[in-house]
Amino acid sequence: xxxxxxxxxxxxxxxxxxxxxxxxxxxxxxxxxxxxxxxxxxxxxxxxxxxxxxxxxxxxxxxxxxxxxxxxxxxxxxxxxxxxxxxxxxxxxxxxxxxxxxxxxxxxxxxxxxxxxxxxxxxxxxxxxxxxxxxxxxxxxxxxxxxxxxxxxxxxxxxxxxxxxxxxxxxxxxxxxxxxxxxx
Amino acid sequence: xxxxxxxxxxxxxxxxxxxxxxxxxxxxxxxxxxxxxxxxxxxxxxxxxxxxxxxxxxxxxxxxxxxxxxxxxxxxxxxxxxxxxxxxxxxxxxxxxxxxxxxxxxxxxxxxxxxxxxxxxxxxxxxxxxxxxxxxxxxxxxxxxxxxxxxxxxxxxxxxxxxxxxxxxxxxxxxxxxxxxxxxxxxxxxxxxxxxxxxxxxxxxxxxxxxxxxxxxxxxxxxxxxxxxxxx
Numbered sequence: 001x002x003x004x005x006x007x008x009x010x011x012x013x014x015x016x017x018x019x020x021x022x023x024x025x026x027x028x029x030x031x032x033x034x035x036x037x038x039x040x041x042x043x044x045x046x047x048x049x050x051x052x053x054x055x056x057x058x059x060x061x062x063x064x065x066x067x068x069x070x071x072x073x074x075x076x077x078x079x080x081x082x083x084x085x086x087x088x089x090x091x092x093x094x095x096x097x098x099x100x101x102x103x104x105x106x107x108x109x110x111x112x113x114x115x116x117x118x119x120x121x122x123x124x125x126x127x128x129x130x131x132x133x134x135x136x137x138x139x140x141x142x143x144x145x146x147x148x149x150x151x152x153x154x155x156x157x158x159x160x161x162x163x164x165x166x167x168x169x170x171x172x173x174x175x176x177x178x179x180x181x182x183x184x
Numbered sequence: 185x186x187x188x189x190x191x192x193x194x195x196x197x198x199x200x201x202x203x204x205x206x207x208x209x210x211x212x213x214x215x216x217x218x219x220x221x222x223x224x225x226x227x228x229x230x231x232x233x234x235x236x237x238x239x240x241x242x243x244x245x246x247x248x249x250x251x252x253x254x255x256x257x258x259x260x261x262x263x264x265x266x267x268x269x270x271x272x273x274x275x276x277x278x279x280x281x282x283x284x285x286x287x288x289x290x291x292x293x294x295x296x297x298x299x300x301x302x303x304x305x306x307x308x309x310x311x312x313x314x315x316x317x318x319x320x321x322x323x324x325x326x327x328x329x330x331x332x333x334x335x336x337x338x339x340x341x342x343x344x345x346x347x348x349x350x351x352x353x354x355x356x357x358x359x360x361x362x363x364x365x366x367x368x369x370x371x372x373x374x375x376x377x378x379x380x381x382x383x384x385x386x387x388x389x390x391x392x393x394x395x396x397x398x399x400x401x402x403x404x405x406x407x408x409x410x411x412x413x414x415x416x
Contacts (some may be wrong), residue, residue: 022201039306042274045224
């Protein structure tokens with residue numbers, strides 16, 4: 001026979017394949033106890049701890065997946081927010097540029113108007129100054145002419161008139177001047 | 185040629201009958217010792233289990249076995265009774281170890297009717313206790329279906345379940361054991377090395393695993409039939 005357990009036999013004892021008697025019942029009791037102990041031991045100390053480990057790991061993975069899903073959702077919502085903000089910023093940029101352009105134009109027109117006004121004032125003042133200068137020059141020229149005419153008249157009279165004629169002339173002039181001045 | 189389950193040591197005598205430690209009981213103890221040591225080693229190793237086990241590692245194989253049994257229990261028993269997966273894990277491991285023990289020149293304890301009947305009685309006990317716990321009056325009403333005159337038939341039907349379960353396993357494994365013993369006896373000594381391996385592969389490895397699976401699936405089906413509302 002193949003079984004080495006035969007060498008463990010303490011005595012030459014007969015065996016059997018199947019028999020229903022007290023011996024069988026006792027053997028059944030022993031085997032029932034053996035199977036019960038073994039199956040419960042395996043269930044408690046092998047199946048249950050491994051299953052618990054696997055369940056906890058599955059929970060951990062599930063939590064990680066949920067967290068990753070939440071993070072993805074948050075990221076997508078943030079991206080959407082940023083997209084909206086970017087769109088708003090573009091609009092704002094355009095409106096700010098437009099407003100700045102308008103303001104610059106206004107300012108430019110204001111500066112130009114003021115400059116024109118200032119230029120007009122300067123021009124008017126200059127014109128007035130020129131006119132005054134002209135007047136002054138004219139007056140100076142008149143005075144110079146008078147002085148010159150006096151000088152010429154003096155030289156001429158010195159050269160051509162005698163003492164008597166000179167006195168007559170002075171008297172006439174004085175009388176004429178006196179009539180005119182007193183009249184005015 | 186001798187296929188009997190030999191008596192090894194006498195234990196005690198009751199009413200003229202001596203009770204012995206038989207070859208199959210001794211083999212059961214050896215298998216139990218091996219499984220105890222393996223379980224303790226595995227239990228110790230669980231603390232250092234990795235989050236991602238390497239393919240082909242002990243952790244990987246243990247997880248595969250536990251997950252397969254859990255799925256089997258859930259599909260055959262339903263969610264409510266899937267807690268029995270642990271018990272059936274033990275039963276499957278024990279029957280498988282018994283059937284494979286002949287590879288190590290032990291007499292498989294499943295060739296002893298006492299072993300298979302003990303396992304079948306556990307199933308019988310679970311069927312009726314869980315039936316009463318989960319379905320109460322409905323469970324008892326089943327014995328009177330379709331009409332009350334079928335009560336004896338139903339009782340016989342229930343009693344036949346452990347008998348069929350135990351004899352199926354016992355007969356299949358004993359048949360394979362006898363065939364292999366006959367093969368060893370009929371072959372010349374030089375051919376006893378390689379040729380029986382093919383038959384060992386079929387009789388012990390394939391049939392052994394198949395019978396362990398059949399025993400567990402049938403037990404689960406019987407339990408679900410009596411203890412689950414869905415099948416009522």
